[in-house]
Amino acid sequence: MIDGATALRKAIRDVFEPLGIVQRCPAHKQRNVLEHLPENVRPRVRRVLRAAWEMNDAAITERRLRVLAGSLEREHPGAASSLLEGLVETLTLQRLGVRGALYRTLRSTTAMENLNGGIGRFTRNVENWRGGAMLLRWVGARIVRASVGFRRVRGHADMPRLNAALDRAIKHNTLDRQQKAA
Numbered sequence: 001m002i003d004g005a006t007a008l009r010k011a012i013r014d015v016f017e018p019l020g021i022v023q024r025c026p027a028h029k030q031r032n033v034l035e036h037l038p039e040n041v042r043p044r045v046r047r048v049l050r051a052a053w054e055m056n057d058a059a060i061t062e063r064r065l066r067v068l069a070g071s072l073e074r075e076h077p078g079a080a081s082s083l084l085e086g087l088v089e090t091l092t093l094q095r096l097g098v099r100g101a102l103y104r105t106l107r108s109t110t111a112m113e114n115l116n117g118g119i120g121r122f123t124r125n126v127e128n129w130r131g132g133a134m135l136l137r138w139v140g141a142r143i144v145r146a147s148v149g150f151r152r153v154r155g156h157a158d159m160p161r162l163n164a165a166l167d168r169a170i171k172h173n174t175l176d177r178q179q180k181a182a
Contacts, residue, residue: 003028003109004086019170024089025109026053029082036079037072045072045079053107058094062087096165102155106162118146 001023002008012020030049034042045068052064065087072080093103105111122142129135153159 001025001106001109001112004032009086009089021092021166021169022089023092023107024086026090026107028109029086029090033079033082036082037076041076053090053094056094056099058091061091061094096162096169098158098162098165100155100158102153102158102162105154115143115146118142 002012003025009022012022026049030046033049034046037045048064048068052061052068055061055064065083069080069083069087072083093107098106119139119142122145123135123138126138
């Protein structure tokens with residue numbers, strides 16, 4: 001799960017290939033698309049985006065989003081381009097068959113952003129870092145402290161199905177082929 005940073009995607013592919021399956025955050029994608037639109041167009045586009053990403057069928061979702069991009073192309077080419085860039089990666093969980101609460105939990109980068117923000121607040125007053133080991137100790141201490149507030153993943157009962165879908169995708173390289181075809 002990434003926010004769309006190309007460096008993150010490249011790092012995942014470089015380090016974990018062929019195991020590096022990427023899910024882009026639809027909320028970040030939506031925000032990026034809407035930034036290219038005038039205020040009066042945003043509510044309609046927001047509704048279409050949300051409805052598409054709530055569907056269970058990745059192929060239908062992709063078609064709807066491509067139709068939306070086509071309708072935006074003439075008047076708002078920046079929004080259309082933003083929508084199409086990395087579009088297939090916003091559908092990874094749908095292609096894997098993840099549904100319900102687990103889908104809503106995993107499609108967002110919110111949990112990671114909250115943890116990263118907590119680490120930033122915890123370490124912001126340190127002025128004299130004494131090497132990487134000190135940094136790792138502080139980050140580790142913040143994670144341990146934050147773990148007290150961690151809750152069970154919503155939809156965790158579906159994790160075995162997700163694991164099986166990931167195993168199938170990795171074994172057959174199906175997601176990678178779908179992403180390259182797009």
